[in-house]
Amino acid sequence: MxxxxxxxxxxxxxxxxxxxxxxxxxxxxxxSKKEKEIGIQLWSVREDMGKDAAGTIAKLGEIGYSFVEAAGYSDGKFYGMEPAEFKALLEKNGMSMRGSHTGINLPKDGEWDKAMAWWDTCIAAHKAAGAKWIVKPSMGRDAYEDLDVLKQYCDYYNKVGEKCNAAGIRFGYHNHAQEFETVLDGNIFYDVLLENTDPDKVMFELDLYWIQEGGKEAVDYFKKYPGRFELYHVKDVEELGASGEMDFKPAFKMAKKAGMTDYIVEVERYNYAPIISVEKSFEFLNNAKYTK
The missing domain is CATH 1.20.5 (Single alpha-helices involved in coiled-coils or other helix-helix interfaces)
Structure with missing residues (x-):
């Protein structure tokens, strides 16, 4: 017994x-999925966000993304939601909103006060949503045609950056290929931006795909302008790793030199449904030995 x-x-x-x-x-x-702090630019799933924002955010949380960078700010709201509502939706799904792509171009004569008021509303909304940065993803055509106009943009960005700093938010600029392909009076467009903006007020989100498409090397810029590149956009032709043309390792090895604090997946073209492409991109970076 x-x-x-x-x-x-x-x-x-x-x-x-x-x-x-x-x-x-x-x-x-x-x-284990969330051991790495991997972000997702919501432009990658723009159509899904338009159809079902809550469901899309839930799927991104399930995939393992830690935070989002929004691409749907308008009139004080994010994807039609009040900042607190959007923040709560993200937190419910294990994520946060660290940043956003938005902005308005250089104000015309007599419209400066109106532009600054727009930024005040924008910054307050981002603060309420918990954002750490606001990134301007493009600028007006006139800047690519006139060096003086580009320098006016630099002054403008310094002012906006000062406003953002006062709210505890960083302000930055995101490139495409054109900033490296455009030369004004012997000056590379992107270099003019770097050299005429105050590092304390303006940082840069370097798109690792578009700089390569623009014929330049990211590591060369990290060496020449150390500490200016607080964010990376990690991008490929389609989902990450699909083309075999992008080697992200050198940029990540120089993260400290660059000044990088966060990296964000962005997928603009797809071999699958967008949500599958961003999942495959997450897996690519999550499995990479050079990412943290």
Whole structure:
């Protein structure tokens, strides 16, 4: 009788240990996805966000993304939601909003006060949503045609950056290929931006794909302008790793030199449905040995 009880107790103990081990392993497996702080630019799933923002955010959280960079700010709201509502939706799905792409171009004569008022509203909304940065993703055509206009943009960005700093938010600029292909009076467009903006007020979100498309090397800019590139956009022709043309390792190895604090996936073209492409992109970076 005693032998049977001992045997039963041993079996029960073994089952408990197996169950405990399984639950711990499952927990580790579930949490391992978010060991790396990988962000997603919501432009990557723009159509999905337009159809079902809540459902799309839920899927991104399930994939394992830690934060989003919005691309849907307008009139004090994000994707039609009040800042607090959007923030709560993200937090419900294990994410946060660290930043956003938005902005208005250089104000025309007599419209400066109106532009500054727009920025005040914009900055307040981003602050309420928990954003750490606001990035201007483009600028007017006139800047690419006239060096003096480009320098006016630089002054403008310094002013906007000063406003953002006062709210505890960083202001930055995101490139495409054109900023490296355009030369004004012997000056590379992107270099003019770097040299005429105050590092304390304006940082840069370097798109690793577009700089390569523009014929330049990211690492060369990290060496020449250390500390200016607080954000990376990690992008490929389609989802990350699909083309075989992008080597992100050198940029990540120089993250400290660049000044990079966060990196964000952006997918603009797809081999699959957008949500599948961003999932494959997450897996690519999550499995990469050079990312943290």
């Amino acid at each position: 005693t032998h049977v009880n001992l045997k039963a107790k041993s079996t029960l103990l073994a089952l408990i240990l197996i169950a405990f081990s399984s639950s711990v392993f499952a927990g580790e497996k579930a949490s």
